[in-house]
Amino acid sequence: MTLAAPLPAEPAPPSARPDEARPAEIRAKAAVEDLSFWYGPKQVLFSISMPVAEGCVTALIGPSGCGKSTFLRCFNRMHDLYPGNRYAGRILLEPEGIDIIGPKTDPMVPRMRIGMVFQKPNPFPKSIYENVAAGLRIRGVRSRTVLDAQVEKSLRRAALWEEVKDRLHASAHTLSGGQQQRLCIARALAPEPELLLLDEPTSALDPIATAHIEELIDELSRRYTIVVVTHNMQQAARISRFTAFFHLGRLIEFGPTEEVFTRPRETMTQDYITGRFG
C-alpha cells in the first residue's frame, strides 16, 4: 500500500549498504481506519484514521487524557487483558493487511510482530540476560548461540551493552531507572519487531537518561518503524518524522512533524503547541 497525500516522497535515508537501497517512496507499515474504542460503556476513541509510515518515527502528542496511550495500546491489543473493552474499525498491519483488531484475529499474531516499551520501566524480576531473551524464549528459541548473539545485539542497539556486559546474570532490578528502560527497549528489540510502540518511554526518567533514550530512538529509526507517545512537544519535534495530535479521543491533526509544528492547519493544534492549553 502506498501512502497518499500527507506523506511527501522524501529521499530515502542513507542505507548501510548502497546495493540495498531503501525504496524511494515511504510505505505504510500500518493503516488505522475509522478506529473507535470503548472502556466498558465509555467511548474514549472516536473514529480515528491515520497511517504509520514504515521506517519512520511517528509521534502521538496531546494533553493528558486525550487517548494517545489508549490508541497506542490498540496496536498490540493490550486492552484485551481487561474485561469489557471494545474496539470498532480496523488497524491493518502491512504488508499482508492483517486486521489487528479484527474479531477473528488472534491477538498473539500482532503481538508476535509488534514490540512495546511501557511508560514505567517494567523489567521482569529476572536477570538482565533473561529479560532480553524473554521474547525469544516465548517464540521457542532454545539454541544458546542464537540467544547469546541476539541478546548481545539487542543490548548493543539499546546502547546498554557496555554497561552490563560483565553482569548479564545479575538481577534486572539492580539497574538504574534509565538503564532499566533501555533494558526494556532491548527486550522489545530482541524479537526484531516490525513495529515498535513506545508509551511515554521517558516520562519516568531524569533529563540525562531521557537524552540517552532520545538519541537511541533516533538511532533505532534506521531499522525499526516506531510509534511513540509523548507528552513532551519538544521531544516529538526532535525525534519524529510524523506527528499526530490528539484531543479528547479524536485525532485533530496528522502530518509531517515539521508541518504540524510550523504550519498547523488546525487552530487547536496551534493553541496546544504554543502552550495555550494542555
Place this chain on the structure above:
Amino acid sequence: MAGSLPPADGVLASGIRPSPEFLARRRLKDRIMRGLLFAAASLSVLVTLAIVYVLASESLAFFRHVGLVAFLTDTQWTPLFAEPHYGILPLLAGTVTISAIALSVAIPAGTVLALYLSEYADSRLREVVKPLLEMLAGVPTVVFGYFALLFVTPLLRRLFPDLPGFNMLSPGLVMGVMILPYIVSLSEDAMRAVPDALREGAYALGYTRLQTAVRVVLPAALSGVTAAYLLGMARAVGETMVVAIAAGQNPNFTFNPLEGAATITTYIVQVSLGDVAYGTIAYQSIFAAALTLFLLTLAFNVLGFFLRRRFREVY
C-alpha cells in the same frame, strides 16, 4: 524453533517468527494447562459435595431408626447403652457452653487487641506482634489440650477447689486464647481497610484516638469485625482436641462451666476411638452429630463470607 533469522543490519527488522509447529504445540499446551487448572479448582467443589453426601446419606440411615423429633428434643445421649437415647441436646449444651466461654474471652480481647494494633501501635510493635500471633495460631490443638488439662485446670482448682478434673471452664478459656489470633487478624484487616479520610475527619472534629477508634473505625469496620466473630464462632464450635482432652467425654445436659460435658466433636472422637462397626446405628450416629455440626458452622461461615464481601464492596 525460530523461523527466520534477523536480517543484516541496515535493513528493516522483519521479526523473528515462531514456526507454526511451535505455535500449535504452544496452543495445545495452553489449552491442556487451562483444563488441568480448572479441574484442580473444581476439586474443591467435589470435596464439598462428598462431605455433604457422606453426612447426609449416613444421617438419613440414622434417622430411619431415630425420629428427628426425638433427636432434637430428647435430653439424653446414650447411644452405647443397652437402651440407647439419641438426643442431641446434651451435646449441643456442651458445645454451646464451651464456645460461649471461649468467645467471651476471645471477642473482647480480640477486639481490643485489633483496635490497639490498628489504631495505637506503631509499625515496629506490629512487626513483632503479628508474627507472635501467627506463632500462637500455629500451636497444634493437641498441645492446647495438654495445656488445658494439665496446666490450666490445676490452676483453676486453686480458685474452685471442687472443680472436677474434667470441666468446661478450662478448655473454654484455653480455646478462647486459641481463637484469639484469628479474631485479631481478621478484625484488624477490616479496621485497616477503613479509609484514612474517615479518621482524619474525626481527628479534625477534635476526637481523641479512643473516640476515633470506638466511634468511627469500629462502626465503619463493623461488618468485617462481625465476620471475624462469626468465623471465630465456627472455629470454637468445631474445635475437637482441646475439648476431648480437657472436658471429658461424658454427655451431660448442663450449662454449668464447672462440670465436665461432651460436645458434638468429643462424641465423634469417643466413638472413633472405640470399636464401632461400619453400618451400625452408633456408626451412623456420629454422622448425624457431624451433620448438626456442619450445618452450624456452615451457617456461621456463609454469614461471615457475605458480611466480609459486603465490607470489601463498601471500601
Place this chain on the structure above:
Amino acid sequence: MSETGLPTTDGRRLIAAARRRDLLFAGIGLAVLFVATAVLLALVLDLVLTGAPHIDLDFLTSYPSRRASRAGILPAWVGSALVMLVTAALAIPFGIAAGLYLEEYAPRNRVTDVIEINITNLAGVPSIIYGLLALGVFVYGFRLGETILVAGMVLALLVLPVIVVATREALRSIPREVREAAFALGADKWQTVSMYLLPAARPGILTGIIVALARAIGETAPLVTIGALTFIAFLPPPPITAQPPFVSFEWLGSPFTVLPIQMFNWISRPQAAFHELAAAAGVVLLVMTLAMNGLAIYIRYRARRLLG
C-alpha cells in the same frame, strides 16, 4: 465550652478526661497483648520444663511401651513424616493449580463464584468433619483402609485452602506491568504464568505451603476418626528398598500413628509418667510447628524487604 468556643475550665477538664481514657485504653490494649504473650510463654515453658528432660536418642528411637520409662516416639515421627510426604505431594500441586486458576484464568461468572465461596467455606469446615469424609469415602467407600495414604489425603484436603489462598495473594501482589510486558512480547497465558508469574510468586507460595504443612503436622482430630492407631510397635515398610526398582509404595497402605495422636494417647492415660511423655512428644511437635511457622514468617519478611 464557653460561647466563644474556647475551652473553659470545664472544657479543659473534659479534654483531660478524654486523654486519660485514651491512655487507659492503650494500657488495656498492652495488657491484653501481655496476657496473650504470657499464655504462649506459659504453655511453652510448662511443656518444655516437663517434657524436655525426657527427650533423648532413646526417646526418638524407641517404640511406645506400656512402661513409661521405655516408651518412645519412633513410629510416631516416622508416621508423621510419611503422612506429610503424601500430604505435600497432593496439596502442593492441587493448591497452586487451583489458586492459579482462580486468580489468572477464571472468568467472572457463576461457576467461578461457586468455586470461590466453596473454598472459603471449606476453610471453615471443622477438621473432624474432614475425618468423617475420609472415614465414609476413603476408608469404607474406596476401601483404602485406615492407612498412611488416607491420612495424607485427608490432611491434604484440609490444608488445601491455605495453599490456594496463599497462591492467590502472591499472584495478586505481582504488579500488572509484569503481565502486560509478557503479553506484549507475544506470550500466551501459560507462558506468562509459568515463565514470569510463578517465579515471581514463589516466596508467597512457599510461605503458604510451609504454613499449610505446619498445620497438617499438628492436626489430630481427622486422624482419630480414621483410626490412626495409638499403639504401634512397628514401622511402615521402607520407601527405599535394596532390590530394584529401589522404591516401594507399600508404606502407603500401612497402618500408622503420628506424633499428635501419640501425644493424645499419652495424655489420656491416668499415670503422671505418661503425661510427662506427652509433654516430651508435645515439645517435639511444638518445635517442628513453630520452626516451620517461623521459617514461613522469615521468608515472607525477606521477600517483602527485597521487593522494597
